[in-house]
Amino acid sequence: MNRDTQKALSTKVGRRSFLKMAGIAGAFGATSMVSAAGVTRAATEEEVKNPFPGSKSVKTVCTACSVGCGIIAEVQNGVWVRQEVAQDHPVSLGGHCCKGADMIDMVRSEVRLKHPMVKEGGKWKRISWDTAYERISSKLKSIREKEGPDATIFLGSAKMGTEQAYYFRKFAAMYGTNNIDHQARI
Amino acid sequence: MKKLIAYLLGTALVRAGEQISNKVPLAMSDGGASRGENPLASSQMLQNILQYKDGFGEQFVHFQTEWFQPLFMYIGIGVLVVFLLHYLIIGPKRFSHEGRKFYIFSLFMRIIHWIAAIGFVLIVPTGFMMVFGDALGGGALVRNARYLHSIGTVLFAISLVPMFLAWFIPMLPTLDDIKWLFIAGGYLSKKKREIPAGKFNAGQKMWFWLAMLGGLVMIATGALMYFQTVDVNQLLQYVGITADKDQIEYLRLSAIVHNFLGMAIAALFITHVYMAVFAIKGALDSMISGNKSEDELKHLHSSYYKKLIKQEEKSSQ
Amino acid sequence: MSEYARMKFYCDDERCIECNGCSVACDEAHELPVGISRRKVITLNEGIFGKEFSTSVACMHCTDAPCEQVCPVDCFYIREDGIVLHDKNTCIGCGYCLYACPFGAPQFPKDGAFGTRGVMDKCTMCAGGPEETNSAKERELYGQNRIAEGKVPMCAAMCSTKALVVGDEQEVSKVYRERVASRGKGVQSAPYGWSTAYKN
């Protein structure tokens, strides 16, 4: 079968741009755009450059492990639309393992908890934050009064930010107990 | 499933099977193939890259790019041209449809035949559509043709077993067939004479055996290409055959076989249609009503006719 | 032709650690259905010291791509930079490209009519497809078009150990030669899989 590649190229590829790219080992080579003549309307600069017009890039750090790989998050209208590559990060050089590559999915996961819940009589029941706070604090208060502050244990997290971890420790201190721990213990 | 097969095949094969599944695959991080998932995603993929030239891959590419489309074209056009010429030069055979009728095909058989026929009517043209998909521009048209191709196959597959069981005895070769072949069934002459043939002539037998056995192969290869990830090694293991070719090789082989065999079947299918509809006027009627006229039977299936008459005489005595 | 770069993939099996970063980065970037992995990481001889190695496999965007040759509906097209793409509107999902492919790259989701096999999906080297560049339609059918944005394909950009390299043939060869030389372990003529993909 003869294939008219040339024909395919001129009709299908005509309006896109080619570039000489050196996407190699972290080097984000300069891209020289060599564009071919268009058959239909040429894509505007904005369309070609940014599929999410008006989005902003936010620098942040992966939450999977302690390597601390950089992440650039593209946010459009308050929605995290794309996880970009932090190719210039000094430790990760844009690299990610599968967990890191999937951070955006963790945030957007469909199975996230969506509202506070309580188990009552073995059934999960949706409650408001106010109700949750009210019920938790009154229960904590009564346990604290009856059994003392040491009848409660606080298990914090190595997934918190440093400030949050500090405030978690402080929370236990002001609650009045040293029953506090987190994953560094394992 | 395995238990059932074990029961059917006896324990020896099962023991063989056990040895196979206890055999340690060298590469176990295979994307789940060892857990009975997609065998196409197995670690064998890597070896396949290196062994590409040794396997059917290059041959498939060669056949598909150089052979299949032209061959189908020659066959399609060739057969049609031959029959057109035959029709114009020699012309159709005409038999008297007056007079006595013989009830040849039972209702059940006719139904079976027409199921198969509808199947073929779906399969063959859609097959051609896929082969010449580029000329048709691909897309939804050819994609739907592909789906119809599968649906046709289901119809054909339904008819296959009853048809085989009902007809395979009269379809067995006889001496008449050699004679029939020598005179090419008498189709090359305008003369009306008695052609040596039983209930089915040698041409019909060829078609029958090709459609049945070839059809089986077509169904198997087609189904494999359709389902793609049905683990062939596993299937072979169930019937006691140890094989360790990679899935993709089976697929490639299937594609090659399916195309070549498809050409033969397509050719004979067209022939069959031509014979039934154009070459022998009124032949179609026997598959509709079940009756064949005495004239036709006497000439085209002379041995069978004689046998029928003899039986008649016997029963009337 | 020479005016343009010739884009190639190279996976360094001395560096690949089967972290699946490339594979998930790809799944995620193009929001692929779960049944599809445009890129797979494969490990051989797992657990055997000195013999185990891993590598990442996807469409290599071959020279004279066999998939393009065998396609019965001619849905493939090859860009001047060597990227092999296809038109999903033309594809009929027959599977011939898979049989022709040495790398097992073409994938078939179960999203056709009546839950049957749908049209083919494969690595686009993040270059989208024939739809309008960066249009919603293009993204839906083929995923991101990072090449048009001047960005590195996702898998290589996110490779954790920089085992997977993509780019102009010259550049990739340079990286390859540098690594082979610095390891001081004999010189292989070309990266793994290249002789099959690029006939050189």
Added chain:
Amino acid sequence: MTNHLGDIQNAKAIIIFGANPAVNHPVGFGHFLKAKERNNAQIIVVDPRMTKTAAKADLYAQIRPGTDIPFMYGMLHLIFKNGWHKKEFIKDRVFGMDEVMKEAEKWTPEKTADVTGVSKELIIQITTAYAKATPGTLIWAMGLTQHTIGSSNTRLAPIVQLALGNMGEEGGGTNILRGHDNVQGATDMCCLSHTLPGYYGLSKGSWGYFAKSWGVDFDWLKGRFQDEKMMSTKGYTLAKWYSGVLAGKPGEDKIHGTPLKALFVMGNGITSISQQAKVKEALDNLELIVLADPFVNEAAILTDKQDDVFILPAATQFETSGSVTATNRSAQWRSKVVDPMYESKTDHEIMFDLAKKLGFYDEYVKGMLMKENKKEFTFPEDATDEIARIIKTIGLTGWTAERLKKHQENWHMFDEVSLRGFGPMKGEYYGLPWPCWTEGHSGSPVLYDIHRPVKEGGMGFRNRFGLEHDGVDLLAGKGSAPAHSANKDGYAEITAKNIEEVLGITLTADEKAKIGKNWKVDTSNIIAEKCMEAGIAPYGNAKARAKVWTFPDPIPMHREPLHSPRPDLVKEYPTYADKPNHYRTDTKYASVQNEKDWSKEFPINLITGRLVNLNGAGMENRASKYLAKLTPDMFCDIHPDLAYEHGIRNGRMMWIHSPEGTKIKVKAKFSYSVGSDRVFIPFHFAGVFQGKDLSDRYPEGTAPYSTGESANTVTNYGYDIITQIPETKGGLCRIEKA
């Protein structure tokens, strides 16, 4: 981690004990591979399992679980015998090495081979390769710590490095790979039951310092506690909190303190800690369970408790901002990507709201307002500054929110290998690895490095345990001070009293009035500033202790795991005596080990570990379809030979039984990565308990894409003698076909 990931590229040899960076820290492992390419560094892996890391190694020793100490002593034996140790370094900078030498003499290659199961030749080969290539870096992770002798393991590894003079060197050091993204930060902030933030102890003095720094009255704070004694008593730990609930039940460990009634968990996968059956029982017996997580904490699924189980949707770290400390002590600023999704709230918001309800909100947040006497605070920036203001012990003074943000904005201005900054970031190291003594300090990329001045990250070892012990000087030897130091020798930690003498300066009266008692509580930061000028490390310059005289084993000693496959060695290397009141609970050692010969009934070593696509208890990753599809089922790596003995087939189900009588049902996966005397299971699964599928218990629409048995249902009893870290890497089990 004394050095940092990029610095590993400077190593000439890399030895990895009980860590699997190729799986757990893939991006970090890239630097290892580069060391191999650039430096021709040999990678040596000592691990019970042929891991993905070992696949890239030049030498690999398949060690018997729990025998790292014998292996390291075996190495030390050869090092000392061949004179490969750095004698000057040991003399000037190490205390107690002579006793280590004495112990090492016993560990001949033959002896070591017998105990560890590694051939004599390989031990010699590995030691030679490692000792001769300097600098060499030593890596470890959970494979070394999760043992009854975990703390001894983590002491002997640095001793090996000290003997070879690899500490304080670029390309050397002991590099411990932390697990979660902010284990380092959360640990520095001491969400721990035995310390206060910055590793300040629980003494009255520390509490006093914090009360003052938080702007609260000490007596008020004391009043929050049961009494002053409990204020200074270590609490229950994550590892053994269940004992606090189950106290008093027959057969349970006794407790010394109030029994637990309520559990408040924030972002902690407690389905991934050992003794799951006990954890479940404890959960069932609590009065209140509060679980705050972005996903369902599977503790809620595990428990049979029918009432008062609260699950609160917490925001992920991408829905808030703040700093996070990487494994190399570098802080990075996370900017907020999106607002909390759905109804979720950030962790701190939940804490603040609860503090309001519990009536201590004003005291709680006051620390953020103190620096500039503000009326309102901004979280987290003001919290970052609060931490910088208070935490001196590890030198967080320089970690102001402003500096950390600047580092993030300019992360492209740092070198990969040295972390050194360029341009606007000149004179600073990326993330200001602590100690970062002052607001102008560069950060310290390599700990204990005396080749550079203190203000550029140099320092000796900390003076923490007095000036002498048993008549031996604990301060560093002559000439072993950091470069450009006013004091060339060892010196004590800096206090208001000795500052003038050690630094050779005179303070003004004003300074004297402002200065704190010592460098740890000097909120005026005069001590640190003066020290920088004089090139003095505020914490002193002392010897590293190879011998810790207060520990049960002053120098690290081998002790067999509680459940050992070698009864003969149990007699020779018995474990500790049972320890009463260990973090409020009695903890069993000898009584378990001597109960019976466990190896008869449970002949197979059980090892657990991580998978690349999951982390921790795995909930957040199993909630991603792309990650879940990589390992859809819980499985067990088993050698085909072992499987064959038990009639287990590849891909079929099998049972694993623990000595505690618990069991799990998992899929067998044939693998050569484990020998035929051990099996490996990953610990990221939950949602199935002892063969029973619990997936119907997830609230609607929250079930992850894959569930499975928790490995920690069958990990054995056993806890570290110092830290109470559970022994999950050295247990026994029995397997059978399911």
